[in-house]
Amino acid sequence: MIRVVIADDMALVRGSFRVLIDHTPGLVCVGEASTGRQAVAIARRERPDVILMDVRMPEMDGVEATRAICRGADALDSKVIMLTTFDLDEYVIGGFRAGASGFLIKDVLPHELIDGIRTVMAGDRLLAPGPLSRLIEAHVAQPERRVTPLPQITGREREVLVLVARGLSNDQIASQLGVSMSTVKTHINRLLTKLDGRDRTHLVIAAYESGLR
Structure with a gap:
């Protein structure tokens, strides 16, 4: 329930x-x-x-x-x-x-x-990737926006973060990077911990605010 x-x-x-x-x-x-x-x-x-x-x-x-x-x-x-x-x-x-x-x-x-x-x-x-991306793009395009540095993340975690921000599913990320689904999930869980996020939406926002595309 x-x-x-x-x-x-x-x-x-x-x-x-x-x-x-x-x-x-x-x-x-x-x-x-x-x-x-x-x-x-x-x-x-x-x-x-x-x-x-x-x-x-x-x-x-x-x-x-x-x-x-x-x-x-x-x-x-x-x-x-x-x-x-x-x-x-x-x-x-x-x-x-x-x-x-x-x-x-x-x-x-x-x-x-x-x-x-x-x-x-x-x-x-x-939110679907399209509307969410447009929403965040409108926010980060503001002239007074400051880029927020990311905490220490690995190169692979950075790649996963970019793909999450582009709206790719775990399956699609695994296929594009040539890794297993469990590996993708591990990277996402580590990113959530490092970026103090509750779900993928917060990873998308973190990616855009840090200047990643």
Whole structure:
């Protein structure tokens, strides 16, 4: 059973999502929050598998709430899906940096919301390579952006990181580099540890912010 918390300041949105989740086999809503602070408190109490987090909420916005849940010494293993009104919302990159596993537009179709929850639970990023790349490219193209140096990674890890950023799957990376799937997974796990990432989305952001293409 996938346990879900819904955080949104609009009761209608929370109610609609709750009905959908509670009527989907394998999913259950274990809490609702109307503010960011409530979302953090409920997450720490219920320790849900997935949190649907609106980016704009009173008291504490969704990005700050996500950071409180996903980062730090008392970080939870919960997966956070950011909910936003616009597909190029300025909060999205901040959400990824804070530890979110993906984002959805608020007018998402019911089956897309359910698929999204199951996607992040499987450890995958929620955005397709094309939209994600365009989103990050728009961010890193800003004139004031500073390139962030990568920590010490090996040459092979750098190659894997570039291919992840280009949207290749593990199978495709293994084929292109002529290595086994287990080797690719090992490199990705090491990159996640070194770059303090929760999933592949954060590796993509790290690659772009470090200047890799």
